[in-house]
Amino acid sequence: MPSKEYVGLSQINGPLVFVENPKGVGYNEVVEIITENQRRLGQVVQISDKVAMIQVFEGTSGLTVDKTRVKFLGRPLMVKVSDEMLGREFNGIGEPIDKGPDILNGESRDINGSPINPASRMYPRNFIQTGISAIDALMTLIRGQKLPIFSGNGLPHNRIAVQITKQAKLKGEEAGNFAIVFAAMGIKHDEANFIRESLEQSGAIKNTIMFLNLADDPAIERIATPRVALTAAEYLAFDKNLHVLVLLTDMTNYCEALRELATARGEVPSRKGYPGYLYSDLASIYERAGMIKDKNGSITQIPILSMPNDDITHPIPDLTGYITEGQIVLNRDLNRKGIYPPIGVLQSLSRLMKDGIGKGYTRDDHPHVSSQLFASYSKVQEVKALASIIGEEELTDSDRRYLRFGEAFENEFINQGEDEDRSIEETLDLGWKLLGYLPKIELTRVSEKEIADHYKEIKEI
């Protein structure tokens, strides 16, 4: 398609520029914005026969109203995907930044992708062992799942994410046919370096594609970053049959860029100034995880987001939780106690675990043990609250056992080393061992047979 070029803008407003009387320009089309010494990319976000509204990914500073040239490319924003991308580093819109050659072979694809037909999806059932007890036993990660980490400033979400990428494996499956796609949106240089170095150390870097939009990169570019990354991930998963783990960090920065753009467009805001379509927009990213019938690859997503003020009801974690299949919530109190990973298990959840654990997947007793651990640990919170009022001495024997169990659960079960890789059997046995602190009558979630097989009461507390 011949591209059309216009000289001069009618208006520049924040990240937006306006071109008057465009002819034959399509909605969502990509444009090049050319000044004397620079070429930037933009996208048509609203179009009428009188004016085209364009968002500029690299920002509008330095643009002039009269001299700027705008070239409409007649296609949506594309990224060239190929397996040459593995081991390489790109900016937020998919251009190489590692001084390596351009991607030569490959196929250009629309970064917005298309929704997977629900009738084509395959329900994810394969258990991924992360080696982290709290996750494996209580919020099991399933291949093809989207399981975000809800974190806060100063909490070790990056270390957990790295530990998962290093240790994640399917039981009894060949290693090798996996890849990692890492998309950074507005994170600090230090964080990006930490992740890069960790992947280098573990040797996974050669199977990794990195898309980096760091804190000092243009904010509007972030809107494209997760989409570019997922387009590459879809290619690897569904064309190349790889199992792809996608890390998206930090979604909060992404949403803020979206808010900035929406405000510039003068849209009606909904909660906290975020646009009313934030849910649909996030869904268009998160729903790109999954598995497809008759295809061997898969996309598993671990988005990371920091909850502003640790507030889980903030629109970003809230809407994310409504779309993703569970969440891993990090807890500041546990972190303060020096427990790593500081996973707040009661608020955390994996919606897909029910079909990927138990008989034939992990171990027969897994569903009941995890339910029991949740129930007992939840009771621990009640007992703790009571103990802080009436004092530990006044507690009943059964309540004191709960306290002891709670302590052991946090220090031995949740707590583990950054390089400690526990098998699911070790994790479940540990769970049973700790349940020994509780009297048998309290264990209502496990069956009588399971109690006979695994339960050993710890008399001394």
Place this chain on the structure above:
Amino acid sequence: MIALDRKGILYSINGPVVKAKNMTGFMMHEMVFVGEMKLTGEIISLEGDSATIQVYEETTNLKPGEEVLGTGNLLSVTLGPGLIGSVFDGIQRPLDVLKAASGDFMKRGVFADPIDLKKSWNVQMGKIKDGDKVVGGQVIATVKETESVIHKIMIPPNVSGIAKNVKSSGKYTVDTVLMTVQTENGEEEIKLYQRWPVRIPRPYSERLAPREPLVTGIRVIDTLFPISKGGTAAIPGGFGTGKTVVQHQLAKWSDADVIIYIGCGERGNEMTEVLEEFPQLIDPRNGRPLMERTILIANTSNMPVSAREASIYTGITMAEYFRDMGYNVALMADSTSRWAEALREISGRLEEMPAEEGFPPYLASRIGEFYERAGRVKTIGDEERIGSVSVIGAVSPPGGDFSEPVTTGTKRFIRCFWELDRQLANARHHPSINWLDSYSEYAVELKEWISKNVDPDFYKMRDRIMQILTEDDNLQQIIKLVGEDVLPDNQKLTVRIANIIKVGYLQQDAFSDVDSNCPLKKQDAMLKTILHYADRSSKLVSKGVAVSEVLDEDIVNTLMRMKENVKSDHLDEFKKIEEKLDAFFDQLDKKYQVTTEA
């Protein structure tokens, strides 16, 4: 007639909302094809020569200057044999046909007939002969659509007159003309299918009061907060509280004839789960796969928002169609909040003045219109048929805050409120329906049916259970402050019995083979057993026997586990449990020489 060669010209595109001029002669809510790709859209406002259109597909690359073509029809659904067992998107395009046409990822501008018009069915004609008078809603033929559903072919609601050219029974395709009807305005062909505009409720002759419960197999619902056939209910709950699991349970075990499940702006994998699971699950009433009575609408969160807006109407119109055949239909919408958000998004693009939290001012009236399409009715037609549509909508309040506009708007129009509780969900108490804050206005109306068909004492027991739970809630406040030990023995016992009710009765494992579905008879027997224990133990405790004596580990364990240990078809085992209880208490009575007065 409306001319079909009308052409509009696009002049503005803003996401799913586009504007076109040269639109004089188009109807409000007319279905149109937009642009070179022929994307499906619907006119949502007309002003002078220009129209605003919401487009049901991605609008990327649409250009000003492209054409808009009219269809002459309001946005409608096709109703006929072949609906059951299908999976549609929000505007009734079958997903398997789309998959065959465009692969694993959804492409745009693909047109597909909702039902296969060329599929033949064995049509059993009724008694109508040439020259008979027929009226709208009259059944003229039947088709065995699945083993579970007999599809009745009806005269469309707005047609009546004299039948002509009536075919005899035989194998016909869906687009065969079974008869023609000579009406006042000319001849109407009656085929196996009819079309109906989604935004207009199908007519009925009379609305009836709710009488019969929709039995769901979920104890906390059936016992404490029952819903009637033709009733409305809302399930509000923050994320992770188990809305979808409850909706799936309802779709599986409700005693409706036809289930319509709308995945409205929710997760793709959840729809896949239903698709994989339902063909395997067996309907307890007739031993057939559940898919044989189910229709799915899957408009997942990443599919276009305007189709999400339409999906609710597509679903309820199909529900009304089966209601008109005299069936009890249950419709689940998961989640109505996503539908409301679609309204908000489109309203925002129209630059309408927002009311609360950016939602349009007409939000509550739209919610009301939707829920009012539920109901138990006498259908139109020549004979008396009674059908019902029950609507159960999930609500996803942002931040779990029940004071937000969708929840409050919904509360005004529903009569059952099943509030999901974050604390219960965190403790993995499922279903996490809060027993103190939920309510059902149908409870009173259903008392008569339950007393007659289940147990005359059922409601008495229900009230006692509620009493114990309420008392327990008060006691829990005290326990939180000073601990359980300081309570007097009778209150301690109340707390323990409440615990048995919570764990042994209200908690129900959706994924257990035995306990997933609990029939009313079993609920009745369980209530009896628990209250029997409560009676005999409180008698002992009131006579000064220590609480620890009646809280025998084995007995409590039996009560907690009977939901799992007694199968629904072995209810006589409750007799044995009762005997065991009696033996236990008799021996205690003896020990403490309490005389058991009759």
